[in-house]
Amino acid sequence: MNPFATETLAQMAFWVVVGLTFAGASIAVFPRNILYNVLGLALALAGVAGLYLYLGSFFIALMQLLIYVGAITISIVFAIMLSRPLHLEVPRRELPKVAMGLGASVVFFAGAVGVFSTTHWVPAADRGMDWSIAAIGHMLLTKYDLVFEVISLVLLVAIIGAIVTAGFTRRLSS
Amino acid sequence: MMQWVLFVPELFYILMAAVFFCASLSRRQQPSRLYIWALTISAVGVVVTVLSARQEGMLFFDAYRVDLYSQLFKLLIAMGTFWVVFSCSELKGVSERQHAEFYFFLSVCTLAMMMLVSSVELLTIYVAIELSSYSLYLLVPMRQRADEYAETGIKYFMIGVTASAFMLFGISLLYGVVQNTYVTEVIRILPTVIHEPAAVVGLILALSGFFFKQALFPFHIWAPDVYQGAANQVTTYIGTASKMAAAAMVIRFVGFSNEASELFVQLLVVLSILSMTFGNLVAIIQKDLKRLLAYSSIAHAGYMMIGILSMTQRGYASAIYYAIAYLVMTYSCFMVIMRVAEDGHNLQIKELAGLHKRSPLLAMTLMLGLFGLAGIPPTVGFTGKFLVFAAALEKGYLALVIIGMVNATISLYYYLIVIKAAYLLEPVHPYPPVPVDSWTRTMSIALVILMVYLGVFPDQFVALTEAAARSLY
Numbered sequence: 001m002n003p004f005a006t007e008t009l010a011q012m013a014f015w016v017v018v019g020l021t022f023a024g025a026s027i028a029v030f031p032r033n034i035l036y037n038v039l040g041l042a043l044a045l046a047g048v049a050g051l052y053l054y055l056g057s058f059f060i061a062l063m064q065l066l067i068y069v070g071a072i073t074i075s076i077v078f079a080i081m082l083s084r085p086l087h088l089e090v091p092r093r094e095l096p097k098v099a100m101g102l103g104a105s106v107v108f109f110a111g112a113v114g115v116f117s118t119t120h121w122v123p124a125a126d127r128g129m130d131w132s133i134a135a136i137g138h139m140l141l142t143k144y145d146l147v148f149e150v151i152s153l154v155l156l157v158a159i160i161g162a163i164v165t166a167g168f169t170r171r172l173s174s
Numbered sequence: 175m176m177q178w179v180l181f182v183p184e185l186f187y188i189l190m191a192a193v194f195f196c197a198s199l200s201r202r203q204q205p206s207r208l209y210i211w212a213l214t215i216s217a218v219g220v221v222v223t224v225l226s227a228r229q230e231g232m233l234f235f236d237a238y239r240v241d242l243y244s245q246l247f248k249l250l251i252a253m254g255t256f257w258v259v260f261s262c263s264e265l266k267g268v269s270e271r272q273h274a275e276f277y278f279f280l281s282v283c284t285l286a287m288m289m290l291v292s293s294v295e296l297l298t299i300y301v302a303i304e305l306s307s308y309s310l311y312l313l314v315p316m317r318q319r320a321d322e323y324a325e326t327g328i329k330y331f332m333i334g335v336t337a338s339a340f341m342l343f344g345i346s347l348l349y350g351v352v353q354n355t356y357v358t359e360v361i362r363i364l365p366t367v368i369h370e371p372a373a374v375v376g377l378i379l380a381l382s383g384f385f386f387k388q389a390l391f392p393f394h395i396w397a398p399d400v401y402q403g404a405a406n407q408v409t410t411y412i413g414t415a416s417k418m419a420a421a422a423m424v425i426r427f428v429g430f431s432n433e434a435s436e437l438f439v440q441l442l443v444v445l446s447i448l449s450m451t452f453g454n455l456v457a458i459i460q461k462d463l464k465r466l467l468a469y470s471s472i473a474h475a476g477y478m479m480i481g482i483l484s485m486t487q488r489g490y491a492s493a494i495y496y497a498i499a500y501l502v503m504t505y506s507c508f509m510v511i512m513r514v515a516e517d518g519h520n521l522q523i524k525e526l527a528g529l530h531k532r533s534p535l536l537a538m539t540l541m542l543g544l545f546g547l548a549g550i551p552p553t554v555g556f557t558g559k560f561l562v563f564a565a566a567l568e569k570g571y572l573a574l575v576i577i578g579m580v581n582a583t584i585s586l587y588y589y590l591i592v593i594k595a596a597y598l599l600e601p602v603h604p605y606p607p608v609p610v611d612s613w614t615r616t617m618s619i620a621l622v623i624l625m626v627y628l629g630v631f632p633d634q635f636v637a638l639t640e641a642a643a644r645s646l647y
Contacts (some may be wrong), residue, residue: 119372124353146234149302163311
């Protein structure tokens with residue numbers, strides 16, 4: 001294949017992945033059925049995994065799939081199962097609230113774009129290290145050891161919290 | 175080579191969490207036994223933190239720094255936790271089945287905040303603040319008749335995660351500009367690139383996570399509802415110990431810019447003024463004592479900011495002193511609330527009527543605490559405000575100091591309303607006398623002595639805070 005065709009193919013793949021991410025994000029926000037929202041979120045997260053792949057980070061793309069698309073989405077589904085029944089009527093969307101939400105996000109987006117475009121970004125010096133899985137593993141067990149350990153404590157608190165909170169609701173509804 | 179001795183206070187609170195984790199597994203819950211355990215362990219915790227106060231060193235590949243600054247704040251956090259546990263003897267606000275989990279979350283949160291004040295690496299800071307926030311998100315809805323207060327928990331959680339998102343975004347911008355996550359490098363590089371929009375915006379957004387914890391003005395919306403909706407002990411914890419960690423981190427992050435950005439300083443001035451004025455004006459119309467203290471905490475975040483934004487060592491030292499003062503004064507007020515509202519309900523100001531007859535000692539503790547918060551001379555609150563204002567005057571912020579003083583005068587009004595209720599009002603229908611056991615009596619007397627002693631002889635404490643501020647950089 002000539003290099004031009006490869007380039008075009010890569011570009012196309014990039015835009016397809018971006019499209020998928022945006023489509024997933026809007027499904028995650030707009031439908032009123034919360035299960036559709038979760039599926040949309042999964043799609044958006046898979047799209048982000050595709051972006052990582054495009055940027056050449058195979059490992060992070062896989063982790064994104066494994067952790068976000070797999071684990072996080074499943075835990076959200078669990079949370080939905082523990083919360084109020086789906087057949088109940090959902091409250092109507094109020095126009096002022098939607099407008100305010102939209103306004104706030106537009107302001108934030110414009111601000112972010114402004115900051116990004118006016119800042120003079122200096123590319124980081126090449127660290128000259130291999131970013132293989134072995135290197136990441138070494139980093140996790142040396143430089144980022146503490147964070148790595150504390151995250152497990154965060155998960156423990158989250159699990160116990162989920163048990164305590166779900167115990168509440170079950171007792172109330174029964 | 176790991177010098178694990180430096181990590182002893184944190185290890186101790188990990189142990190405390192493990193004890194209550196095991197206790198939560200048992201089928202039968204005995205609240206009184208759990209209380210004795212919690213009280214003993216947290217008292218030993220204070221001793222452990224005192225013993226490790228003079229330690230210094232770096233841990234975990236320079237991501238964790240133990241110095242006087244961090245150890246002082248760890249001591250304040252440990253004190254706050256001990257005081258909160260002390261008042262848990264009648265933990266009526268929380269369902270009896272959940273006492274073990276309550277203490278578990280309390281100890282994990284304490285541990286997380288201790289890690290927070292020692293962390294000098296942005297990722298570690300972020301994970302530590304999340305750990306403490308998660309525990310607080312879970313503690314807030316832990317109240318009997320939870321359905322009534324469920325909204326509070328959800329509101330706190332939603333605002334909290336929004337603040338976290340802003341903070342992460344800010345940290346990523348900071349990383350983009352500085353290209354390093356270590357605080358020492360950030361301090362070295364950031365002032366040279368502070369003219370870039372991304373640097374200032376990143377710093378402000380990163381600070382917003384701590385402003386949320388501190389309830390500074392635009393991030394204060396949660397405070398009144400959470401103070402009112404959470405169980406009295408949880409409110410006390412949020413109002414005392416968790417404020418200490420937030421103050422420590424705000425001081426550390428504001429120091430990043432090192433005065434290089436005029437815009438940043440001006441923004442802090444505006445936030446400080448808005449926070450003081452808003453908090454004090456809205457507090458005037460409150461009927462619920464906990465809500466009143468919530469608005470007063472918003473105002474006090476503003477006062478503390480006056481010291482911090484001076485960005486001198488003296489300013490930081492005065493802010494640390496103010497934090498100490500705030501811890502003692504707020505806890506005194508909350509201890510009285512927890513004693514008077516023994517069944518864990520929300521105390522209205524009018525319920526304090528005739529407190530000086532029902533329990534003179536508690537009435538006096540409350541009065542001194544409120545005088546301190548208002549900044550009346552013999553108490554620690556006056557010295558705190560004096561030091562903060564002096565540090566700001568040294569840098570020429572005259573207008574800011576005048577606004578602060580006007581605010582202190584406004585605040586006197588609503589603190590006096592509470593004191594009037596406790597001392598001058600006759601109860602409409604007789605309230606039962608407040609039982610005060612000997613432990614509470616001892617604690618009240620200790621708090622009263624502490625408030626006056628810190629206020630009248632502040633020299634050695636000021637020297638301590640100055641040494642702590644020096645060790646910051």
